[in-house]
Amino acid sequence: DAGVTQSPTHLIKTRGQQVTLRCSPKSGHDTVSWYQQALGQGPQFIFQYYEEEERQRGNFPDRFSGHQFPNYSSELNVNALLLGDSALYLCASSLYAGDRTDTQYFGPGTRLTVL
């Protein structure tokens, strides 16, 4: 049973560029969440996608956008990169369960470095 996969593993960009990160959820899952983890910190919630729509968003600027495809995979796009965007970006998948707890399972992450 494949777990959550993310690509690429590492990425180096320069300020002002745009980046796209990709995530494939665990088999059987239909919901994808994205988190940003700065060095030495806990992950911060960016947004969650379900049924190809953004269901909830954290405190991140509009430079951060996403998409979910019919096969439940997802992309995270970041425009106009800043040095402060350097972080580990984690994707988590889960199975929608209404108001009940939907445990999120994390991928290995994409390490983004902005120079």
Add this chain to the structure above:
Amino acid sequence: GNSVTQMEGPVTLSEEAFLTINCTYTATGYPSLFWYVQYPGEGLQLLLKATKADDKGSNKGFEATYRKETTSFHLEKGSVQVSDSAVYFCALRPGAGSYQLTFGKGTKLSVIP
């Protein structure tokens, strides 16, 4: 708002020592609580969870009890191993209508032989 506070690290223990990592939370409603573990260079792995007051989550010798009266979810293990060396994150998911996880800053554990 929602928040999670973990004890500051790093924590260094000898093999077979007893482990406690404190976690307290602030949340509206009835959150679910989680412990995740992150090994060097890897993503987060779910260690255990509890969804209501007095629930005890357990896995791989680790356990934590959801204490609503003290808003705590402390992680414990009776005898740690070198392979337990990692960063441990306490997290909460608020009640109905919110799907995001709110994490603490993490506690780095190093176990020495």
